Amino acid sequence: MMNLKEQVGIKAAEFVKDGMTVGLGTGSTAAFFVAELGRRIREENLKITGVTTSNVTSEQASKLGIPLKSIDEVDSVDLTVDGADEVDADLNGIKGGGAALLMEKIVATYSKDYIWIVDESKLSEKLGSFKVPVEVVPYGAEQVFRKFKKAGYAPTWRLRESGEKWLTDMQHYLIDLHIPEISKPEQLANELDLTVGVVEHGLFNKMVNKVIVAGKDGVRIIEK
Numbered sequence: 001m002m003n004l005k006e007q008v009g010i011k012a013a014e015f016v017k018d019g020m021t022v023g024l025g026t027g028s029t030a031a032f033f034v035a036e037l038g039r040r041i042r043e044e045n046l047k048i049t050g051v052t053t054s055n056v057t058s059e060q061a062s063k064l065g066i067p068l069k070s071i072d073e074v075d076s077v078d079l080t081v082d083g084a085d086e087v088d089a090d091l092n093g094i095k096g097g098g099a100a101l102l103m104e105k106i107v108a109t110y111s112k113d114y115i116w117i118v119d120e121s122k123l124s125e126k127l128g129s130f131k132v133p134v135e136v137v138p139y140g141a142e143q144v145f146r147k148f149k150k151a152g153y154a155p156t157w158r159l160r161e162s163g164e165k166w167l168t169d170m171q172h173y174l175i176d177l178h179i180p181e182i183s184k185p186e187q188l189a190n191e192l193d194l195t196v197g198v199v200e201h202g203l204f205n206k207m208v209n210k211v212i213v214a215g216k217d218g219v220r221i222i223e224k
């Protein structure tokens, strides 16, 4: 019996057609999608170009023999498939649990079609059960942290096991905001966008076209 993450990963690969440029997401769910593309390349001679969203995914895709280009080497991406940490009823979402939100948002921005693959535990009426990751440049990062604390966002640093601050693939720090109910995700996104030192945040508001959800009753697709 396939687990839920594997089910949605394999389902999403059905949307990939020969000749496409495909954005490859990051995380344990996206890894099943990437693995399935690798299988289709091997067994069906599928021809695609992958654009990855993290060093971890680049490594996985290279091992599978998926030809890769950077986002700057392609005109646009036909389809990106990625996981998500939380998805609300309006298809706003939180991403970045796996620390790849910056590259993920850049690749998604230049994608014609954008799909999330999740198990049903990630769905909620309103965002807030998952922390909002915020990627910040190291210079002045403590000031940004204090600003979030004053705003009541209960910030925490994303840390390595060693206790040092986590460094993203793009060499930034991550601050996680703990906001129990995000009633206005657009307003929060605007505020974060306007905060000096913030490079990007994990609110992906109304960016996705389709969400493939796996649950105990099978796989379903929620469309915009």
Ligand SMILES: O=C(CO)[C@H](O)[C@H](O)COP(=O)(O)O
Pocket: 025, 026, 027, 028, 029, 030, 082, 083, 084, 085, 094, 095, 096, 097, 098, 099, 100, 101, 104
């Ligand atoms: O945003 C992400 C990485 O930055 C991931 O897509 C998100 O954290 C979901 O991960 P998983 O599929 O392992 O639950």
